[in-house]
Amino acid sequence: MxxxxxxxxxxxxxxxxxxxxxxxxxxxxxxxxxxxxxxxxxxxxxxxxxxxxxxxxxxxxxxxxxxxxxxxxxxxxxxxxxxxxxxxxxxxxxxxxxxxxxxxxxxxxxxxxxxxxxxxxxxxxxxxxxxxxxxxxxxxxxxxxxxxxxxxxxxxxxCLHHWFFSTDLSFYIRGGRISKSVGLVSGILGICPLLNVNDEGRLIPREKIRGKKNVMKAIVHKMELYAKNGHNYTDKCYISHSACLDDAKQVAATVENTFPNLCGKVETYDIGTIIGSHTGPGTVALFFWGEPRKK
Structure with a gap:
């Protein structure tokens, strides 16, 4: 004990x-x-x-x-x-x-x-x-x-990497993470922001990607770029989501196809009430191990 x-x-x-x-x-x-x-x-x-x-x-x-x-x-x-x-x-x-x-x-x-x-x-x-x-x-x-x-x-x-995307920006706008003007334009153009957590533990918008299919590809590509040993990644991978399980499952399937040596299957969890209060529904987050995060 x-x-x-x-x-x-x-x-x-x-x-x-x-x-x-x-x-x-x-x-x-x-x-x-x-x-x-x-x-x-x-x-x-x-x-x-x-x-x-x-x-x-x-x-x-x-x-x-x-x-x-x-x-x-x-x-x-x-x-x-x-x-x-x-x-x-x-x-x-x-x-x-x-x-x-x-x-x-x-x-x-x-x-x-x-x-x-x-x-x-x-x-x-x-x-x-x-x-x-x-x-x-x-x-x-x-x-x-x-x-x-x-x-x-x-x-x-x-060494723990976080990448997020959201298909509903209203709660990011409400929380001040995205301005109203940017949110309005993004909504009209169908833009899904790709964000990550930086070396100071802050959530930072990184890219503006048009269309859900494209942002799903982009989030997995980030894992290709930053995961330890690239496509030979052998550690665990977690995904969390806020009321968009189908999107999370699709990302998980792509990760499993892209990284055949994963330690088990991708584990998928719900984004809880505290983080979910700020993201709202429609957010998918991907977590994996890699080299130390930088600015």
Whole structure:
């Protein structure tokens, strides 16, 4: 039995069952949909269909950070049980939640001086941070101690690549990621932006591609360019999507045909309520390992 806990946030966009099977603890974010408060708890408080249908009908979804007190309540039982903690935060380029985790860490390490809490800025989001958590679980299961694991993730987290496209820009416009004028022109021309997460963990528009078929080809081409060992890529690949499963399946099939040596099939997950509140329906994200991300 390991003397430490691997921990993450609900924004890893995997499933409750997956995390339980891998022995990974998690904490959920609060959010508000149509004026009602919920917890991001892997579709227990609200169903996947209800959430995205409400957004499609125009319901406003507001997200909030996990505060320091909530982190303390979450971390303390592990420490009382004699466990150290390695916790992976949603990217600081997206949220300031890491500051809350660090405040909780400082307070609890004074209360439990014999214990260690390692807080990691994942510089990742959605099932990208989920893919990173899975690698940490693999290394833990291979016998790596918590300090070595912390050093490994700090050295290697930028090797995780994120590429996204969206066929519905209205929620990107609402969130200020795309201007109204650009969104209007893009909608008229049928442009689907291709975005990625940069080395600072920020979501950056990279290309404007006309037509869904073309952007699907383009996102797989990015994997051809940046995946470790190119077409001989032998690691795992994850896809997440927001209410566009058919698009996600098509991208997954293309990836599997293009990279015949994948470690298993492409694993496909739902984009959860927190990331989904900002993307809305119609987003597909592709995650894989490669050389360190650059600007």
């Amino acid at each position: 390991k003397n430490y806990i691997l921990s993450c946030e609900s924004t890893v966009d995997l499933t409750r069952e997956h995390l339980a099977q891998r022995g990974i603890a998690h904490i959920g974010y609060p959010f508000e949909l149509g004026g009602k408060c919920y917890l991001d708890d892997f579709w227990n408080s609200i169903s996947y269909e209800e959430f995205y249908c409400a957004m499609s009908r125009g319901a406003e979804s507001k997200t909030a950070q996990i505060n320091a007190y909530e982190f303390e309540l979450y971390f303390e039982p592990f420490l009382k049980d004699g466990k150290d903690i390695l916790h992976l935060c949603l990217s600081s380029g997206i949220t300031g939640v890491m500051n809350s985790a660090l405040i909780a860490k400082e307070h609890l390490e004074k209360k439990y001086p014999e214990r260690k809490i390692y807080i990691v800025d994942s510089l990742a989001a959605s099932s990208g941070s989920g893919l990173l958590m899975d690698r940490l679980a693999d290394l833990r299961d291979e016998g790596m101690d918590i300090l070595s694991l912390y050093e490994w993730v700090e050295q290697n987290k930028l």
